[in-house]
Amino acid sequence: MRPLVIRAGLRSLLHHPWQLMLALFGIVMGVAVVTAMDLAKHSALVSFERAQVALFGRATHRIGATGGISESWYRRLRREGFVQSRPLVEGTVRTGSGKVVKLVGIEPLAERAFAPAWLGASPEVGKMVWRRFLLEPGAVLTSRRTAAEAGWRIGDQIPVRVAGRTETLTLIGFYETEIATDPVLIADIATAQEVLGDYGRLSAIDLIVEDRARVEELRRWLPDEMELSTQVTATDSARQMTRAFYVNLTALSLLSLLVGAFLIYNTIAFMVVQRRRLFAILRLLGLTRREILAGVLGEAVALGSVGSLLGVVAGILLGRFLLSLLARTLNDVYFPLPVAELDIPGWLLFKGGLLGLGATVIASLVPAVEASRTRPVTLVARSLQEQHSRRRVRRSALAGTAFLLAGALVLAAGKELVSGFVALTLALLGCAMLTPAIVPPVMAACRWLGFRLFGPLGAMPARSVTASLSRTGIAAAALMVAVATTIGMASMIHNFRDSVQRWLTRRLDADLYVYAAGSGERRPLPAALGERIAALPQVAAVGSVRYRRLVTKAGFLRINAYRLSPAAFATFEWVERTDRDPWRAFRRGEVMVSEAFARLRGLHAGDRVTIPTPRGPRTFSIFAVFVDYNAGRGIVAMDRRVYERFWRDDQVSTFWVYLRPGSDVEQIKTRLAGLSSEIPLEIRDNRALLQLSMRIFDQAFVVTGVLRWLATGVAFVGVFSALLALQLERSRELGVLRALGMTPGQLWGQIVAETTLLGGVSGLVAMPVGTLMGWLLAEVIDRRAFGWTLEFGLRSGDLLQGPALAVAAALAAGLYPAWKMARTPPAEALRCE
Amino acid sequence: MAGDHIVRIRKLEKSYVEGGRRHWILRDLDWCIERGEFVVLLGRSGSGKSTLLNLISGIDLADRGYIEVAGTDLGRLDETGRTRFRRRHIGFVFQQFNLISTLTVLENVLLPLELNGLLNETTRRRALGLLDRLGLMGRERAFPDRLSGGEQQRVAIARALIHGPALILADEPTGNLDLETGREVLALLDSLVREQGRTLVMATHSREVVGLADRILTIRHGRLEEWSR
Known part of the structure; x- marks a missing residue:
């Protein structure tokens, strides 16, 4: 690319710095959400795996049973020759501050063969400490980190609540480990059994058995109620359990990227429309189509690279926040998760950056091709430009219909998750392409109404929207996508919640439910x-x-x-x-x-x-x-x-x-x-159980809710930027109106009426499209990932939120240009390019 | 002699369809322009003057006919070929100036040199010399929106001539200028084109230019009629 051409393009971009900033915002937000979600999911699993290693060391297998195992089985196993085995008692206690802490009971002598990380890295746990650990009732060890967080010091008496009782533990020493784990107190097995009220019972028995034949022999030997699992299966189990949940989060974070991509498309397309004259002059002077295409794509790559880089950094920051929410959800719904620290592998950052760059380039392809097709003759015959845009609107509507049909076909043809997401994307693209075609008839009606109510000035805003369809069409499509996404996500979450509530209300028909007290897998x-x-x-x-x-x-x-x-x-x-x-x-x-x-x-x-x-x-x-x-x-x-x-x-x-x-x-x-x-019992009535279940449901959807608000934020900025760009681009035209005698107040009215009309029409179109998206999200996420069918209904709150968001953003977007134009002398505005 | 003709047009036809009806702009047009000529095209608005210039420059395509410019049959070139040809052999001057607003005066003039791979210190000095000749010295770092209409048109003339194209096409170059400025611009254009031995085809309404032209043609009902003085 030639330096002067690059300079011309670059100066043109820098001429509208706020537009550049908004395009960057779209990329940064999209990449940040996807990267943050990836990092949070990855870190949660890594943390789970590390905690497994920290606590279980070299164990290859675990024997467990619902409700625990009698202690006698441990002795029988050792008699059978499984000497590399250790008993384990696990439970949770609540400290005075209300914090839930895991209490693990171990047999110190049996631990050595397993070399768990916490034991290997505990030089401070000397002989004297072990002696007290074995002999002193209520003696516990914990990590320095846990102690620091809870404000405990060696020798402190720690009161804990368990199953309605209060027990007192004594902190006798620290173990050091580099691996961050859940707050854990380690006690002798007898202490743990006493505190937890599990006399004579073990939570599990861990084994080191390398020989496959011995494993099979053991499997045959164990009674039916006991389950032999490998340590690998613990992580596999965690993976399997959370697969659908993670798919849900991935799909929603990708949706944020999709909205971000639309924001990018909107900005790049707008910048192309703005520079159509520049492209026409360059074409006239001898720049080829390919050179223009390469130039616009080059800009997109530069923009995408900067945005993706910033997005990855923002993703790391956002990832820490999402991980804390995710860890709470996993703890409440799936499995006990240690205090998770953000693990940041390079490949995940690279993936996020690449996705951002790819989305930017793909989003820029259509505008870049449009730019390359600029005909130099449009400079001579300027009316051709709007004629072409009308033709483009018709072509875009046809392509949109084709995309919708393709989406329907993909949805019908495939039953798997990927085809569902492809169908969702195709449907969204199809609806976006159809939107500009809806603008002229709606504006014709508004023009008629405006004329009737306010005379010629009242008809102007609607006429202006139709007259510059090449710009307003793009803005309307971007607005619609942004708003429809928020409606779709809200609709999916609320329909899901309603379905679960209906289901629980129907199924919880008993008056009381009685089960063993405690947490995790109950006895x-x-x-x-x-x-x-x-x-x-x-x-x-x-x-x-x-x-x-x-x-x-x-x-x-x-x-x-x-x-x-x-x-x-x-x-x-x-x-x-x-x-x-x-x-x-x-x-x-x-x-x-x-x-x-x-x-x-x-x-x-x-x-x-x-x-x-x-x-x-x-x-x-x-x-x-x-x-x-x-x-x-x-x-x-x-x-x-x-x-x-x-x-x-x-x-x-x-x-x-x-x-x-x-x-x-x-x-x-x-x-x-x-x-x-x-066995201590827990008794709940159906209303309490329903409340508890819905609280867990809401907890499970906290992360989804955050993703929804992030998408809404991106959408709001999308709406705002599209309309702001539209108005600031018209400085010269607005200058003419000022020069002709329009007062700042009248101009303000015109601008705000225009942005509101455009926001309103996009919000209205977004209502059915958002409902379709909600249904498709339910189909993709709930049906295909979780295997759940929802009762899908329309909620007026979710639907009205769309136009409200669009109109609010439209009003906000109209304020600055109106203020700016009211302050700018008409002569200055007329000089604007 | 074929070598003396910079433009040769045979049986050229161009029409537009509007409202389902075909409107003929140019019909069965035959024409030759000799190298070094200053030709003026007269005609009413919409008579087809700009269309003819567009066809000669290759930015628009004829329905039928043959156009040869500087020995090249434009009909045989594809879009990219026509673009490269235009870049090298044709200079433009427009009523609307069509300067690039984000480039300075000097950068606008250097752009055709860069596109043709001719930009170096010598050509840069030549550009500055040309701007000096056009009375724009001291304004080379200014952006177009800070110039008067006459100044902008002089920059456009410098841009059209700097890379030494064989053919200059000017479409109403004085249409946006006052009478006095228009005269000055025409005089400059005429003298520079003649000094450099270029061919100039100018579409205009202005009768002022008649005195400067070597040949005057009028487009009427899609056909060319030559004026005799």
């Missing part, structure tokens, strides 16, 4: 407790469910075994079912599967599913697919009698208690709590 309750509950005079009926998690070749699987009355069974909603009577099929031994399970494995009602049972693999007929919004890889639900037959397990995870009318709920809660002396 099961004996079946006999159900009989004691049923014997209470106020209790009308008792149902139950047993949750089991199985490891299968196809991944993790949850079994729910229900003891249900026909009325409770009727609370299930079907996505699809066979024509057999569901209740009879259920009682007869057929199973029903959750929607997520069916979708992930491509199963339907009427198909068969094979499940590993302690009595070998068993194949069950699926009589129905039921609606379920639980996070995870899906559920197979069966009648409790069938479960007991194959698993020989009579324990219960949760009892559902139905009360007689007029019963005193608080009194019954007290009586129920007294029914179990060995």
Whole structure:
């Protein structure tokens, strides 16, 4: 490219620094959101993995069981020759300040073989400390970091709350580790059992077994209720559990990038339109099309590089914030996550930067081609320019229709996530291309109305919007995309929340729910407790469910075994079912599967599913697919009698208690709590459980909400910049109006009316497009990633938010040019290029 | 003699379709311009003067016919070929000046040299000399919007001549100037073109220019009619 041509282009860009800034803002925000999300997701998993290594060291396998393992199994294992083993007790306690701290009980002598990171890096844990650790009741170790955060010093007495009791621990020493972990207190196994109330029970037994044959031997030897998993599966499990959740976040962060790309498109397209005369002169003087194309793309690459670089830096800052939110969500919904620190691998930054640069170049392609097609003859025949733009609007509408059709075809053809996202992008592009064609008829109506109400001056704003369609068309499309995105995201989140709330309200039909107190995987309750509950005079009926998690070749699987009355069974909603009577099929031994399970494995009602049972693999007929919004890889639900037959397990995870009318709920809660002396119970009524579930749901959507607000922020700036650019570009024309005698007040009215009209029409178009986006997002994220179907409805709040945002941004965008023009002498404005 | 003709036009036709109807701008036009001539094209607005200049410069395409400029058949060139040809062989002067607002006076004049790969210290000095000759010395660092109309048109003349094109096309070069300034600009253009032995084709309404031209032609109903003095 030639230096003088570059200089001409560059000066032209610098002539509008605010436009450059806004284009940069689009790139920076898009890249920042994607990079931040990537870093947060990556850091959460890395942190989880590091915590695994920090705590479990060289362990290759873990034996676990729902509700824990009897201590005797540890001794039996060692007798069987599994000497490289260690017992573990895990639980959580709450400190005086309300902070949740993990309490881990260990056997120091057994730990050595495992060399966990915390032990290896603890020179301060000397002999004397170990002696106190073993002999002194309530003695605990913690990391310097945890102690510093909590304000603990060696020798401090630390009161903790667990299952309604207060216990006192004594901090006797620090262990040092470079790995950031959750606040952890390490105690001798006996101390931990005492504090947690788990006498004689272990949470898990870790093993080092390298020989595969020994592993198989062990697997056969262990009873059915015990599960042998590899340490790799712990991380895999975390990955599998969070896959859909992460897909949701990725999709929404990519959507922010898409909005950012539209902002870039809008700015570059606008800069091309602004410089059409420059391009025409250059073409006239002998610059080829290819040289113009290369010039505009070169500018885009330069802009994209600077924006992406800044975006990556902003992404790191935003990533720290998102990680803190993400860690809370993962803790509440999926698995206990250590205090996560942002891990910043170079490849993720490179990926973010490359995405930003790619999006900028792709967004600039169409304007660059437009620029290269500038005909020098337009300099001579200026009216050709608007004629061409009208032709372009028609062509763009046709292309938009084609994009919409292509989107529909892609959506129908593919069932996977990628095709869903491609369809979403195509639909959004299609609608954006159609938007400029909608502007002239709407403006014709506004012109008529303006004339009727305010005379010729009233008709001017609408006429002006149509007259400069080459500019206003681009702005309208950008506005529409920005606003539709916020409507779509809000609509998807709210519809999802509504669906979950409806589902929970329907399913939580019992009056009270009884389960073991504690957090994480809860201990099961004996079946006999159900009989004691049923014997209470106020209790009308008792149902139950047993949750089991199985490891299968196809991944993790949850079994729910229900003891249900026909009325409770009727609370299930079907996505699809066979024509057999569901209740009879259920009682007869057929199973029903959750929607997520069916979708992930491509199963339907009427198909068969094979499940590993302690009595070998068993194949069950699926009589129905039921609606379920639980996070995870899906559920197979069966009648409790069938479960007991194959698993020989009579324990219960949760009892559902139905009360007689007029019963005193608080009194019954007290009586129920007294029914179990060995296992502390937690009893919640359905309203409290609904509130708790919705709180967890809201927590899960905190990050999504932040992404939505970020997209809304980008959208607002998009709307603002498009309209601001439009008005500032018309300085000369506005100068003519001032010179002709229009007062600053009248000019202000004209400008604000114009931006508001354009904002209004874009906001109106955004309402149906946003609804379509919301539906597509629900289809892409909820249905294809999570396997959930939502009941999709229109919410007036979400819909009206679009035009409100557009008009607010339009008003804001009109203020500065109006103020500027009112202060600029007409002669000065007339000199403006 | 073929070598004396810088422009040769045969059977040229150009029309536009507007409102579903075809309007003929140029019909069956035959014309030759000799090297070093100053030719004036007269005609009413919309008669096709600018269209003819556009066709000669290759920025617009004829419906039919043959155009040869400086020995090159424009019909045989593709878009890029025509652009490169225009860059090297044609200089433009317009009513609207069409200077690049983000380049200084000197940079505007240097641009054709740069596009043709001719920019060096010698040509740069030549550009400054030309600006001096046109009375613009001291304004070379100014941006076009700070110049008067006459000054802008003089910059446009310098830009049209600096790279030594064989053919200068001027479309209403005095249309935006007052009478006195218009005269000055015409005199400068005439003297520079003749000194450098270039060919000038000027479309205009102005009768002022008639006295300067070697040949005068009028476009009427799409055909050329030559005036005899």
